[in-house]
Amino acid sequence: MMWNRKLRRIGSVASVLMLVVLVLGACTMMGGGEAAVEEAAGDIPEVMIEMGDAGPTIAAEVPSGVVAFNTAVAPDAGLARLNEGATLEQLNEALGQPDPTAALALVSLLGGASNTADGKVIVDLKPGRHVLINFPEDGPPTVAPFTAGEPSGATAPTADVVVDLVDFNFAIPAEIEAGPKVWQISNKGEQWHEMAIVKLSEGATVDDVLAMLQSEEETEGPPPFEDIAFWAPNSPGETGYVTWDLPAGEYTVICFLPDLAGDFSAHAAHGMVATLMVTE
Numbered sequence: 017m018m019w020n021r022k023l024r025r026i027g028s029v030a031s032v033l034m035l036v037v038l039v040l041g042a043c044t045m046m047g048g049g050e051a052a053v054e055e056a057a058g059d060i061p062e063v064m065i066e067m068g069d070a071g072p073t074i075a076a077e078v079p080s081g082v083v084a085f086n087t088a089v090a091p092d093a094g095l096a097r098l099n100e101g102a103t104l105e106q107l108n109e110a111l112g113q114p115d116p117t118a119a120l121a122l123v124s125l126l127g128g129a130s131n132t133a134d135g136k137v138i139v140d141l142k143p144g145r146h147v148l149i150n151f152p153e154d155g156p157p158t159v160a161p162f163t164a165g166e167p168s169g170a171t172a173p174t175a176d177v178v179v180d181l182v183d184f185n186f187a188i189p190a191e192i193e194a195g196p197k198v199w200q201i202s203n204k205g206e207q208w209h210e211m212a213i214v215k216l217s218e219g220a221t222v223d224d225v226l227a228m229l230q231s232e233e234e235t236e237g238p239p240p241f242e243d244i245a246f247w248a249p250n251s252p253g254e255t256g257y258v259t260w261d262l263p264a265g266e267y268t269v270i271c272f273l274p275d276l277a278g279d280f281s282a283h284a285a286h287g288m289v290a291t292l293m294v295t296e
């Protein structure tokens with residue numbers, strides 16, 4: 017089922033990522049003067065994720081506060097904060113189970129994004145232990161731990177498109193202009209949510225997508241849509257930023273996640289589907 021596929025993708029992504037921290041402070045040191053310090057303080061530090069033999073790798077420590085993760089080498093990666101009292105061992109064990117949903121009690125999901133214009137995902141990290149989770153196509157999920165340390169002092173980007181994820185809908189503009197746009201995506205619901213931007217296949221409808229999600233069988237052939245961009249699951253209260261450059265056209269915005277507080281049907285079946293027009 018789709019949500020299982022998504023869940024696997026999220027898990028594998030986090031584990032595989034390797035991050036290398038670009039220390040913005042270096043600019044400050046080279047610049048010397050007060051002006052350089054102020055300029056550096058306003059910049060969002062960028063943490064590079066690199067692909068190693070065993071998956072993505074990430075620096076052991078990154079700044080807390082507003083931080084950009086360059087996930088270009090692992091665009092399906094998901095960031096998460098370890099919850100109070102949860103251990104890395106518990107997380108690894110939960111992710112190793114056939115049904116990895118037990119892992120959800122151990123982490124707060126911070127999102128992640130594919131098909132970004134600049135390779136980056138921007139989040140506001142609380143100090144403490146975090147993980148990058150990766151779900152490889154083949155093999156078990158991997159987890160790359162890192163700690164968020166001293167505050168970056170950076171401010172969040174100014175959003176062009178503001179989206180609130182709620183139970184169960186998208187508060188999203190009906191229409192935006194084409195070109196690179198900074199999206200702010202906040203989970204203001206009680207459940208986890210994600211946001212897939214898809215293009216329905218010629219002749220396909222939202223009902224076809226819902227029928228596929230509700231089918232007990234593994235559906236044959238390609239899905240009735242094309243993946244355009246994806247925002248990985250956010251836990252309630254979490255906000256992230258991403259820049260997408262969507263060509264003009266009509267898109268469908270959809271949450272494939274299962275209703276874990278209800279009957280496990282997809283949020284989309286509860287109405288979490290929207291139409292987005294991107295104009296020239």
Ligand SMILES: [Cu+2]
Pocket residue numbers: 184208209210271272273283288
């Ligand atoms: Cu949802």
